[in-house]
Amino acid sequence: MNKIGYDAMAIGNHEFDKPQSVLRQQQKLANFEFVNANIKTTDGKQVFKPYITRIVDGKKIAIIGYTTPDIPKMSPKANLTGLVFEEPFASTRALVQQLKKDHDFVIALSHLGYYANESHGLDFPGDETLAKKIPELDMIIGGHTHSELQKPVKIGNTYIVQANSGGQFVGRMDIDLSLLGDKMTDYKLVPVKGFAQDQAILDITKPYLVEAKNKLGSKVGHTVSEFKGGRGFVEVAEQPIGKMVAAAHKQKVSADLSFVHSKRIRAGLPKGDISLRDLLNISPFGNTLTTAELNGQELWKAVETMHHNFTAQNDMAYFSDNLVLTIKDKKIVKIHLDGKMISMTATGKYKVVMNNFLSEIMPEFDFIKQHPSFENTGIKDVEALENYFKQHNTLDPRAFIRKSYASEKICNQPLTVILKTLIPLKK
Structure with a gap:
């Protein structure tokens, strides 16, 4: 991910499969930010940066992170010591409203999941609900449910997108902020399969792949x-x-x-x-x-x-x-x-x-x-x-x-x- 050049990453439930010390070590190794606005310590402090700002062609872009409050139902309790997973809608709307005032575009990196027509069953509500509760968000890039959205879902003025899982697709949305009204000019999920492998990435992964083949190929x-x-x-x-x-x-x-x-x-x-x-x-x-x-x-x-x-x-x-x-x-x-x-x-x-x-x-x-x-x-x-x-x-x-x-x-x-x-x- 460092080599590819990511700007930010949301926190998901599998970040807590291992002790928090492992997550912190990964954070130190990353050249990009881990963003989350609704994970707090028991005394109310932010555990991660709630958002970051990037300047793109002179425009201010805010990227804010969300994580499902269902994590205590999914992860070992020993790995969650000292953490509180807040309901994200009411707790972060004021922040998003402020970001909207001094940014040109606000993106949510969401690990809430996509549930069409808000049909989330016993799971915590997902991205459609987020878009309705916090309409100031311009775009929600989602995960968690491994949904393959070939077309963006639009709730009010908020776009919702998701590109399945496992690096099968690269999601691309083109935005023109100079346009009035709808600012999306193009959207597609680009299948990764069929592209030539990048030699620089292969060089990084080769020793791990060789070891994995020796241990797992029997x-x-x-x-x-x-x-x-x-x-x-x-x-x-x-x-x-x-x-x-x-x-x-x-x-x-x-x-x-x-x-x-x-x-x-x-x-x-x-x-x-x-x-x-x-x-x-x-x-x-x-x-x-x-x-x-x-x-x-x-x-x-x-x-x-x-x-x-x-x-x-x-x-x-x-x-x-x-x-x-x-x-x-x-x-x-x-x-x-x-x-x-x-x-x-x-x-x-x-x-x-x-x-x-x-x-x-x-x-x-x-x-x-x-x-x-x-x-x-x-x-x-x-x-x-x-x-x-x-x-x-x-x-x-x-x-x-x-x-x-x-x-x-x-x-x-x-x-x-x-x-x-x-x-x-x-x-």
């Missing part, structure tokens, strides 16, 4: 066919990749059942030989596996929390394939584990496994973290995937098609009907 297993996956796919309906991840977690810690968050499955697997790099594409965050031993009532609470929390956000809750839920009127009415119905009064102990994003970060699962039997095993989720491939060598997505959800009509039939959808692997 074969860990094989797939019969593709496991489709990735964001926008695994959340829609149960997919074999999610069931495979759940099975790997369950096996690694010898649990009775496992819970997997669909948004922690960031990729699928190609057909053929599978490398450690492929597994890291699925689970890139370094989450660890946590366990707890629950009785019947606690198990019901955990399953209901997982189911209701994710369906409310139009996400998919993944469970290991030995768990089947009977759903009636959108409510869980029966839970079967290994073919046996589990009552709320069951006194047995059931070992559950979930990664620490669920158990230690999401407040809905505080009761798991606070359980006397709770343990963070320290085992990384990618280790579980690697172990699973080494144990089974070859995986077929058709072996993971059993669904955890069934209608009451189906579930009232013998469970062997459902079990027969499993396809055993050929040895």
Whole structure:
């Protein structure tokens, strides 16, 4: 980013995947500014510069940063010590109004996300709401939701743009401040794929790429066919990749059942030989596996929390394939584990496994973290995937098609009907 010549960067949720000391070290290495107006210390001080000013062709351009207040629901609490993530609209409008008075153009770098028609569900409102609440903003360059806006969205006099994620596109908007009214003259997302690689950037990245190839290129297993996956796919309906991840977690810690968050499955697997790099594409965050031993009532609470929390956000809750839920009127009415119905009064102990994003970060699962039997095993989720491939060598997505959800009509039939959808692997 230094070599490319960025002017500023907004703070996102993944900046807090690691301790604040790592973020501060990155800030020292950067030749550009980290901007944010709504992250404060507990005594009300700004943590980052709220905005910067750049002079372009004699015009004063202000760049102000915004970060979603949802970060405490996404990041390890230990990495957020001493920080307050303020609601950004009321807290920064006066600042933007002042910037508008002495600048020619005001740009927001936003990590709030883009939600069309303000349909943000349980997430904090995004860029459309920002544009309505602070109409003095001329332009919002967004992130967080990885939205690919091929045309700018205009709310009042504010343009909203976003260029997907992962450096797939360079977003370009041409602005002519001498024009009255609409000042945009052109906008496009330019695909990066197809351009010749820059030798100066290659020289910088070469030693890291060589080391990564040596460490991550080793074969860990094989797939019969593709496991489709990735964001926008695994959340829609149960997919074999999610069931495979759940099975790997369950096996690694010898649990009775496992819970997997669909948004922690960031990729699928190609057909053929599978490398450690492929597994890291699925689970890139370094989450660890946590366990707890629950009785019947606690198990019901955990399953209901997982189911209701994710369906409310139009996400998919993944469970290991030995768990089947009977759903009636959108409510869980029966839970079967290994073919046996589990009552709320069951006194047995059931070992559950979930990664620490669920158990230690999401407040809905505080009761798991606070359980006397709770343990963070320290085992990384990618280790579980690697172990699973080494144990089974070859995986077929058709072996993971059993669904955890069934209608009451189906579930009232013998469970062997459902079990027969499993396809055993050929040895």
